Amino acid sequence: MGDENEPGQPDTSEAKPREEKTSVSGLIILSVGLVVIWMLLWGQFTWLSLITGVLLALGVSIVFYLPAVEMSIRINPWYTLVFFARLLFDITRASIGIAWLVLKPRYVPSNAITAIPLRTRSDLIMTWTAEAISIVPGSIVLDVDREDSILYVHVINVWSEAEVDAFEEEVLRTEKRIALALGTKADVARVRAGSAASVTINRGGETP
């Protein structure tokens, strides 16, 4: 998700606390990914597509330079499979739910915007989590607080605080699946420990 600013503040340009280091392994993983996509797009796995893919991947990573993301080389195939299977299941179930919600005769809107403090401190896991919950129908990430790892999510068709809390639990479980699948060891430990990375959320009402 493209936003790094504090919500409501147009210009916060203070230095980010996370260190940003370029690593060769990160570049290699990125390039391999790009080459695979290139070959998928051509639909052929030949030397020609491999070589042009490698050249393009290098060209793209040099010309469109992005700040380095802390990549992890660790990928757990089993948990990755679990994650994608669960994602597909969620998409199917929720799509049918939304389709019914839209088509049913009487529709009364009731939604919520909730702040979900994630446990991870990694940009990569946070992005993946935001992507995953955005692609599942029923939830859209409206804003991201990168400093505190908070996602602001709009949830459709929730009727009570309890339902919103249940949704939050669901998001945290998604985060856990992603961290187990491709997080670093520190991420896994943090997710297993289960403490929020950020400060507590001000829900309003009890403002001083």
Add this chain to the structure above:
Amino acid sequence: MTGDVRDWITIVLVLVAAVMCLAAGVGLLRMPDVLTRLHAATKPQILGLIVMMADIALNTPAVVTITLAIAIIFFQGLTAPISAHMVGRTGYRAGSVHRQSLVRDDLATRIEEAERTQASEK
């Protein structure tokens, strides 16, 4: 026989995809505000697309079509949430939110808070 089975599977899959796209269109008209419309417009058709690609892959089972189908799903899955996020973020800030129907709104308190600290810093 196998052709028959495949035809039936095709019929079911295409029908599901069509219903999903129909739901997206109807939702665009029926929903009250930008955010809920986004839900209806961007989401059910992801399933529609996946189902459609599965059907194409089933009917022309070649490496080229399957890899291309995977690439299409991958890019749709990656880009649709981002555009939804950008439109949703802008929509919220532009104030086109149906506030009466919100059970909880944490973002409003957060923005309020941020504005208050900004004002006190001045």
